Amino acid sequence: MSKPAAAFLALSALLSLVGCAGPEAPGAREMSPTATGGQTRAELISTLDGMAGLSFSGVGGSEPNVKGNTGFTFQVRLDPEYVLVDPAGLVEFLAESAWSVNDDPMPNTSVEINYTGAPGDQLDLAAVAGAEGWLSPSGGGIGVAANGFSRVVIPVSDSAVEKGVPENLDRLGDWPGVVPETPSDLVAPRVD
16 A cells, blocks of 8 residues: 555544544534524624613624534623623523524534623623523633623533533523523613
8 A cells, every 4th residue: 555545544544533524413403594483693683782781792603613513602791881780681691592593503512601891890600600500510610800801601402411501401492492582671870
């Protein structure tokens, strides 16, 4: 056997062992333009744009990686004139909203919320999500950065079972999920 042929066979064997070749990961789904229920990403963004005191960017699902894994991400910034009075409500609303988007791939790993609030508030969204049962006790987090940034990564689908929070599957239901009611009391004007 020639050296190039042997190298090709070795590379093919290696790729099949690490999962870069072969069938799609269990639970991964393609974009579903025929999915019933839920809402489009554009509808979600329109809802988010109408929420006072919070601004959103980078809202959307990811295309499947080589293993078929997908997620959904939010970048959230609190207006300095406001205080987030219901952080648990924000986490729940965004997790349910991500799960309801029917024109991106189904998130089968996580819903990630990147939040920047007022530095003095020291709001840790991972701690909030953990207290509300969205994360396992060992779910961890990064804490709160000096600029008020915190992050929570909520496991969904098969990943929820692997990460010790199978109840997330019950909370979210079938995909695409029901569009959650938009909360009107997440923030209040800041009084200093």
